Amino acid sequence: MSMDETSMLLMNEPSMKPLGCSNDSSLPGALPPRYIMAMSNQISTPAMPPLFDLTGKKALVTGGAVGIGRGYALALAAAGADVAIVDIDDKVGPITAAEILALGRDSHYFHCDVTKADQVQAMVDAVVARFGQLDIAVNNAGIAILGADETLEQSAWDKVIAVNLTGAFLCCQAEARQMIAQKTGGKIINTASMSATIANCNASYDASKAGIVHMTKTLAAEWGQYNINVNCISPSYILSPMHASTPTVVRQRIRELTPLGHVERPEDLYGPVVFLASAASNYVTGHDLMVDGGHTLNAWLVPLTRALPPRVSPEQETVQLKHDLTAMGLPFDSDGINPGLHPEIADAFKAAFKL
Numbered sequence: 001m002s003m004d005e006t007s008m009l010l011m012n013e014p015s016m017k018p019l020g021c022s023n024d025s026s027l028p029g030a031l032p033p034r035y036i037m038a039m040s041n042q043i044s045t046p047a048m049p050p051l052f053d054l055t056g057k058k059a060l061v062t063g064g065a066v067g068i069g070r071g072y073a074l075a076l077a078a079a080g081a082d083v084a085i086v087d088i089d090d091k092v093g094p095i096t097a098a099e100i101l102a103l104g105r106d107s108h109y110f111h112c113d114v115t116k117a118d119q120v121q122a123m124v125d126a127v128v129a130r131f132g133q134l135d136i137a138v139n140n141a142g143i144a145i146l147g148a149d150e151t152l153e154q155s156a157w158d159k160v161i162a163v164n165l166t167g168a169f170l171c172c173q174a175e176a177r178q179m180i181a182q183k184t185g186g187k188i189i190n191t192a193s194m195s196a197t198i199a200n201c202n203a204s205y206d207a208s209k210a211g212i213v214h215m216t217k218t219l220a221a222e223w224g225q226y227n228i229n230v231n232c233i234s235p236s237y238i239l240s241p242m243h244a245s246t247p248t249v250v251r252q253r254i255r256e257l258t259p260l261g262h263v264e265r266p267e268d269l270y271g272p273v274v275f276l277a278s279a280a281s282n283y284v285t286g287h288d289l290m291v292d293g294g295h296t297l298n299a300w301l302v303p304l305t306r307a308l309p310p311r312v313s314p315e316q317e318t319v320q321l322k323h324d325l326t327a328m329g330l331p332f333d334s335d336g337i338n339p340g341l342h343p344e345i346a347d348a349f350k351a352a353f354k355l
Contacts, residue, residue: 049279050279051278051279051280052079052274052275052278052279052280053079053080053278053279054076054079054080054081054136054274054277054278055079055080055081056080056081057076057080057081057082057135057136057277058081058082058084058127058131058132058133058134058135058136059073059076059081059082059083059084059134059135059136059137059138059277060083060084060086060110060123060124060127060134060136060137060138060175061073061076061083061084061085061086061138061140062086062087062112062114062138062139062140062141062167062171063086063087063140063141063142063191064083064084064085064086064087064093064096064138064140065085065087065089065092065093065095065096065109066089066092066096066240066241066324066327066328067238067240067241067242067266067320067324068140068191068235068238068240068266068269069085069087069138069140069141070096070266070320070324071265071266071267071269071270071273071320072138072140072266072269072273073085073096073100073107073138074099074100074103074270075269075270075271075273075274076136076138076273076274076277077100077103077105077107078103078270079274079277079278080105081105081135081136081277082100082105082106082107082131083100083105083106083107084097084107084108084109084110084127084130084131085097085100085107085108085109085110086109086110086111086112086114086123086127086141087109087111087112087141088111088112088113089328090109090111091328091329092324092327092328093109093110093111094109095327096109096327097109106130106131108130110123110126110127114139114141114163114167114168114170114171115162115163115166115167115170116170117170117174120167120170120171120173120174121174123174124171124174124175124177124178128178133178133182133184134175134178134179134182134186135179135184135186135187136186136187136189136277137171137172137175137186137187137188137189138189138190138191138273138277139167139168139171139172139175139188139189139190139191140190140191141163141164141167141168141171142163142164142191142208143159143160143163143164144160144201144202144205144242144345145159145160145204145205145344146201146202146205146344146345146348147202147344148202149202149203149204152202152203152204156204157203157204160204160205160208161204161207161208161211164205164208164209164211164212165207165208165211165212165215168190168212168215169215172188172190172215172219172230175188176188176219176223176226176228179226179228180223180226180228183226184227185226185227185228185229186227186228186229187228187229187231187276187277187278187281188219188223188228188229188230188231189230189231189232189233189273189276189277190212190215190216190230190231190232190233191212191232191233191235192209192210192212192213192216192232192233192234192288193205193209193212193234193235194234194235194236194290194292194295194296195209195210196209196210196212196213196234196288197210197234197290197296198296209234212232213232213234213288216230216231216232216286216288217286217288220285220286220287221286224285229276229281229282229284229285230285230286231276231281231284231285231286231287231288231289232287232288232289233269233272233273233276233288233289233291234288234289234290234291234292235264235268235269235291235292236254236258236264236291236292236293236295236296237254237263237264237295238263238264238265238266238268238269239251239263239264239265239266239317239318239320239321239336240266240320240321240324241321241324241325241328241330241341241342242342242345243321243342243345244321244325244330244332244336244337244338244341244342245337245338245339245340245341245342245343245345245346246337246345246346246349247337247346247349247350247353247355248335248337249353249355250349250353251263251314251317251335253353254295255310255314256303256304257295257300257303257304258292258293258294258295258304259293259294259295259297259304260293260294260310260311261293261304261306261309261310261311262293262310262311262312262313262314262316262317263314263317264291264292264293265312265316265317265319265320265321266320267319267320268291268293268312269291272289272291275289276289314335318335318336321336322336325338325341
């Protein structure tokens with residue numbers, strides 16, 4: 001039946017009511033069964049496009065050698081993208097690039113200090129020279145310098161803001177210039193933190209991550225006209241080398257105060273980063289995607305209870321952490337702990353826990 005024939009059918013139905021009325025044929029004014037059958041014959045189910053396929057896309061990840069950045073890079077490569085590894089770790093960066101190459105994707109390591117505008121621009125130019133274009137940029141380079149805020153040196157504040165916030169801005173700026181010149185749009189993804197929402201570290205780190213969130217919103221508003229999506233991801237405490245010195249008692253407390261029941265891993269960001277890098281998120285921009293297992297949903301007064309085991313065991317939590325420490329040439333125990341890597345983080349937790 002054609003649409004014209006369907007229209008004629010409707011004109012001949014005296015009980016026809018406006019669209020939006022009930023389809024129950026037992027009710028007065030319901031849509032007639034013949035109309036419903038006619039319309040169903042006109043509807044075909046659209047084929048689902050490969051929304052998460054990144055084949056042919058060209059990406060870069062700053063802070064990509066280990067931890068969260070390496071996780072991002074592996075996920076993008078697994079989805080089909082060629083991925084440039086950008087870092088200052090000239091030992092481990094090439095190892096991660098080699099892992100991407102082993103997946104059948106193109107990759108290369110680029111040294112770049114993200115606090116230097118000239119280095120950032122040169123890096124973007126070099127990535128484009130290698131790949132031909134830039135479709136996806138993930139700005140993940142970051143640091144934390146802990147200490148009581150009443151005694152924190154200004155140099156420490158300046159360094160954290162320079163790397164975490166200014167560095168991300170310089171990268172966004174250079175990446176957007178390239179995407180605008182290409183006239184192909186693109187996806188820019190920044191790493192923020194749940195520390196942008198809650199006060200759980202210190203002022204320099206928390207402020208830098210809160211700045212990332214609002215910078216992301218501002219750039220999304222400005223660059224939408226160029227079909228550039230700008231979003232950010234906010235992880236929880238995550239078992240990257242930064243937390244390699246975190247005591248096991250702290251990890252257990254995190255599990256107890258996280259509804260999903262396990263400490264976050266870089267692997268838990270695979271899906272979110274591919275979503276934000278792919279066509280699946282084409283109408284998402286200026287968004288802070290919280291990926292924290294529910295940790296920030298409440299100020300938990302007592303440990304949470306569980307009806308089922310968590311999806312991830314304590315042994316599974318440390319798989320990528322142990323890989324990264326091995327690549328860095330650092331020793332660790334069976335829990336993936338190296339007490340000497342970031343003792344300041346361990347000391348902060350010990351003080352809070354009175355250990």
